[in-house]
Amino acid sequence: MTSDSATIVALATAPASGAVGILRVSGPAALEVGRRLAPGVPASPTPRHAYLASFVDAAGAVLDEGLFLYFQAPRSFTGEDVVELQAHGSPRLLRLLLARALEDERVRPALPGEFTRRAFLNGRIDLTRAEAVADLVAADSEAAVRAAAAGLSGALAERIRALETPLRELHADLEGVLNFPDEAEGADAEAVPRVAELRAVAEALRAEVGRGRLVRQGARVALYGPVNAGKSTLFNRLVGEARALVDAEPGTTRDALEARVEWEGLGVTLYDTAGLREAPGRVEALGIARTRELLAAVDLAVLVLPPGTSREEAASWTREAGATPVFVVTGKCDVMPGAEAEATAPPRVSGLTGEGVEALRTSVLTRLWGGGTPSAVALVSERHADALRRTAEALGRAEDASRVSTLEVLSGEVGLALEALGEVSGTSVSDALLDTLFQRFCIGK
Ligand SMILES: Nc1nc2c(c(=O)[nH]1)N(C=O)[C@@H](CNc1ccc(C(=O)N[C@@H](CCC(=O)O)C(=O)O)cc1)CN2
Ligand SMILES: Nc1nc2c(ncn2[C@@H]2O[C@H](COP(=O)(O)OP(=O)(O)OP(=O)(O)O)[C@@H](O)[C@H]2O)c(=O)[nH]1
Numbered sequence: 001m002t003s004d005s006a007t008i009v010a011l012a013t014a015p016a017s018g019a020v021g022i023l024r025v026s027g028p029a030a031l032e033v034g035r036r037l038a039p040g041v042p043a044s045p046t047p048r049h050a051y052l053a054s055f056v057d058a059a060g061a062v063l064d065e066g067l068f069l070y071f072q073a074p075r076s077f078t079g080e081d082v083v084e085l086q087a088h089g090s091p092r093l094l095r096l097l098l099a100r101a102l103e104d105e106r107v108r109p110a111l112p113g114e115f116t117r118r119a120f121l122n123g124r125i126d127l128t129r130a131e132a133v134a135d136l137v138a139a140d141s142e143a144a145v146r147a148a149a150a151g152l153s154g155a156l157a158e159r160i161r162a163l164e165t166p167l168r169e170l171h172a173d174l175e176g177v178l179n180f181p182d183e184a185e186g187a188d189a190e191a192v193p194r195v196a197e198l199r200a201v202a203e204a205l206r207a208e209v210g211r212g213r214l215v216r217q218g219a220r221v222a223l224y225g226p227v228n229a230g231k232s233t234l235f236n237r238l239v240g241e242a243r244a245l246v247d248a249e250p251g252t253t254r255d256a257l258e259a260r261v262e263w264e265g266l267g268v269t270l271y272d273t274a275g276l277r278e279a280p281g282r283v284e285a286l287g288i289a290r291t292r293e294l295l296a297a298v299d300l301a302v303l304v305l306p307p308g309t310s311r312e313e314a315a316s317w318t319r320e321a322g323a324t325p326v327f328v329v330t331g332k333c334d335v336m337p338g339a340e341a342e343a344t345a346p347p348r349v350s351g352l353t354g355e356g357v358e359a360l361r362t363s364v365l366t367r368l369w370g371g372g373t374p375s376a377v378a379l380v381s382e383r384h385a386d387a388l389r390r391t392a393e394a395l396g397r398a399e400d401a402s403r404v405s406t407l408e409v410l411s412g413e414v415g416l417a418l419e420a421l422g423e424v425s426g427t428s429v430s431d432a433l434l435d436t437l438f439q440r441f442c443i444g445k
């Protein structure tokens with residue numbers, strides 16, 4: 001599984017006007033190609049030294065003056081020879097430079113994610129770190145940036161290793177015993193606690209996929225409840241601007257509104273919805289249908305009730321959210337200032353005065369997160385979770401085998417667990433899997 005010997009080229013910066021635009025070349029011909037564009041650079045440039053150079057066209061006419069950087073294999077991002085031309089950020093200029101680089105028959109355009117793929121194939125980074133590069137590029141909240149940065153510096157890789165190493169040792173021990181059948185007596189019973197422990201570790205890591213998803217994609221939180229409860233007023237207060245129409249007439253909100261906020265670094269998409277009621281008008285009914293759809297899709301539903309709602313009514317409103325977790329608040333609390341709150345009564349908020357709104361924000365975050373900080377989460381993706389599930393399943397079968405089957409079967413299952421786990425770090429991974437993985441990257445990454 002080695003990378004092909006083509007030299008690849010792509011723009012490393014977005015195809016838009018900017019201060020600086022970077023053309024990146026990687027592969028055996030990188031230095032020669034780079035020097036064709038920047039002939040003033042010495043034939044053996046000092047690696048990692050920034051040369052100020054003229055970039056020229058085929059006729060030798062100067063197209064730009066920029067920086068030339070040479071990274072000598074294997075000390076580069078890809079592990080190959082890499083040259084960067086750091087030009088002024090003109091998309092048209094960069095296309096000219098790209099076209100010139102492609103004139104060399106050893107050079108072809110890089111596929112999406114191919115630089116990172118080569119970094120992986122050349123052993124510079126493992127697969128979790130390659131994926132963290134994509135997570136970082138896609139991050140759209142502070143928590144997502146911090147979690148991806150942790151992944152890039154090997155946080156997930158470390159946790160996978162902490163599972164993979166003992167699993168490999170166990171497998172080696174079992175295979176060793178199998179080769180000396182005299183000593184095989186009792187070996188399966190001895191393996192059981194080790195298998196069980198490793199299985200628990202795999203399950204625990206897999207369980208972090210939910211938090212990983214929340215950090216990556218942001219949480220979805222909907223305000224819902226009876227008409228006129230003060231949802232839109234509260235929504236505006238939480239968003240910090242007058243986004244939603246507010247009126248004394250019940251049934252004001254029809255279409256669901258959404259706004260993206262960031263709370264404690266976590267991206268949150270907040271929805272304001274059409275208030276629920278019996279016998280709405282025709283258009284309002286469409287809005288209510290949309291509210292129900294949304295309630296099924298969000299991570300948390302905040303039920304806003306008018307003051308004085310009975311316990312029974314509150315319970316029946318709660319059921320409207322179905323399987324989605326509900327956080328209940330009493331809205332418009334300013335109109336019943338003296339109401340002595342029972343310990344079990346829902347927290348009180350007022351969108352109008354802002355009372356209780358900070359506390360609501362904190363409670364919502366706690367409900368979404370439990371304890372801990374979003375940025376500290378291991379970004380376990382659906383792909384990782386799937387591989388971890390198969391790891392845990394194989395270990396489960398290994399436990400069964402220890403009771404009812406031979407040591408060969410037990411060891412075989414441990415081997416399968418290792419193979420599934422290897423898909424996370426990349427120690428056992430097919431080209432097809434790499435294809436799907438890196439296709440999601442942008443060109444030039
Ligand atoms: N201009 C530019 N900026 C960039 C990148 C790049 O390729 N070019 N990167 C690309 O995504 C990221 C930086 N990542 C990099 C990772 C490793 C090496 C590197 O040369 N590694 C060598 C040497 C390490 C050392 O001496 O400390 C190695 O791993 O052997 C370079 C960039 C972000 N910024
Ligand atoms: N006193 C007081 N009035 C409020 C508060 N929140 C909203 N109101 C008033 O209650 C009425 C309804 O407010 P909205 O925010 O539109 O209520 P809603 O729940 O979005 O209503 P629908 O969209 O019709 O379901 C308006 O007249 C608001 O000014 C509050 O916290 N205190």
Ligand SMILES: [Mg+2]
Pocket residue numbers: 231232233244245252253272273274275
């Ligand atoms: Mg409303």
